[in-house]
Amino acid sequence: MKTPLLEARDLTCGYGKCEVLSGVNLDVQPGKVLALIGPNGAGKTTLLHTLGGLLPALAGDVYCxxxxxxxxxxxxxxxxxxxxxxxxxxxxxxxSVSEAVSLGRAPHRGWFMPLTREDKQVIDASMARMGIATLAGRMLSTLSGGEARRVVLARALAQTPKILLLDEPATYLDIKYQSELVSLVRALAHEDGLAVVLTLHDLALVTLCADTVALVAGGALRLTGAVGEVLREDVLRPVYGENLEVFAHPKSGLPVVLPRIAE
Amino acid sequence: MVASVLLLLVMALSMGFGSVFIKPSALFSAVFRTAGADPVNVTIIWDLRLPRTLLAALVGGALASAGAAFQGLFRNPLADPHVIGASSGAALGATLAIAFGASGGALGFGPVPLCAFAGALATVAVVYAVAETGGGGASVASLLLAGAALGAMLSAMVSFLLIWRDQPWFHVFSWLLGGFSNRSWPHVQTALPWLLAGMGALWLMARPLDALLGGDDAARSLGLPIRTTRLILVSAAGLAVAAAVAVSGIIGFVGLIAPHAARWLVGAGHARLMPMSALLGAMLLVVADTFARAIFAPGEIPVGIVTATLGGPFFLYLLKTRGRRLA
Structure with missing residues (x-):
């Protein structure tokens, strides 16, 4: 077992006096993809923001x-x-797209220093990796929802982080870009060795890209485990309700979660 | 580059016009005091028009920089240098000084500008402190609301003072409309450090302002200390506006339209937007001041009237032809 890049220990997160989640213990390993799932409003984004240091922990701590x-x-x-x-x-x-992506270099260069040639190479590489190099001069307001998402991802890549936190990265992406996103996330973790944590409401994408799944519900982390351990009817129904079914994918055998129409 | 040359040209033209017209060749020799320069012209230029034009350019640049910073900080196209109450504070300070015949001065300011400067700074400090108590640093909405509420309160107090002590109507009214009549080197010297420091600090904050455009979460994930950033922006813009208002009264419109015009020229990235706003603001105010003293020469009208009557139609025209980029 490698040492975790990011750990949560007895973490309580929330806003001011309002606790959203408590008693969270979580390890994030380099080279792995961790998906946070849970019903709407369960606290996935709150947990992600606390893991990223955007929100201060109310109790316990996050270790990087x-x-x-x-x-x-x-x-x-x-x-x-x-x-x-x-x-x-x-x-x-x-x-413009390139101005937005170049902000990703600020943590490295400082807010007042001009960009170096190395910074510009990282920016170009990040845009190329997200397939938006041709949009560099375009204004953000003229982009489609999917293109704007890829600009945000490119900015995060330009930060050259060890840990990448993605909050609902598949929003606004059509199925072509969803599959590209899955490939990208897997490549970033498995080839580049990043630790990737992402929130997803689409459980089909969870099956495709996660190494580990953490289920957030009822103010706590219910269960953390492999895809096959968490995406099961007996685990998901108490959280999401009865109207879902889990099948084995006919080709891969991986679990596929589908909504069930109430009778 | 082009804009800086244009600014110099506009300033030169402005110095030529007035109750005495000075030809470009005579103007050149007077400014650089070449041999054979007309001594009358030298006096007119060096004692009257040069400091006045310089002051108009500095004030215009500072108001436009502050306007650009507030529009970026509040992500609101209607924000102008006066949104967080600096001008209402200055107005109350100046009215108090005029109504009670204050004397003395400090930091090189005369009594009325000093009270205006202090009033402006105190108001900005109160607005920030009130907005700050909401927790998690001053939020954008609470800053705007506190500024509006305090501004209304201070304006009411100015009106009350005017009615209660009924003599200084004209004096206060022309101060409130803003202008550069009888402004000379001491005013330039007094305001220069504050105006330049404010403009410089705002230009340095260009990249943090860019980061704020994408929303607070995005800015925070880039490691930007949002609270400190807001405090620096509000202080720098507040200082610049306070100094500007103290020496020239409340000049509207320049700080609102110059940044928009600059955005149409160079885009929203603040590294280019800040200097372009400052240059356009300087040009606009120099032109407006030239009109203010040339139209009814040898008398003059408050420059605030000119900026609004000329700026209004110009702004509507821009909105009509290129307004889609605003939304």
Missing amino acids: EGVPLRGKHARATARAIALAPQRVTPSAWPL
């Missing part, structure tokens, strides 16, 4: 390479952990 995030400088955290937020706030004044 053994060092607690509490008290760690925000910029140092951002060099190790990149988060692609779920909501891409549309601004009244859009930046």
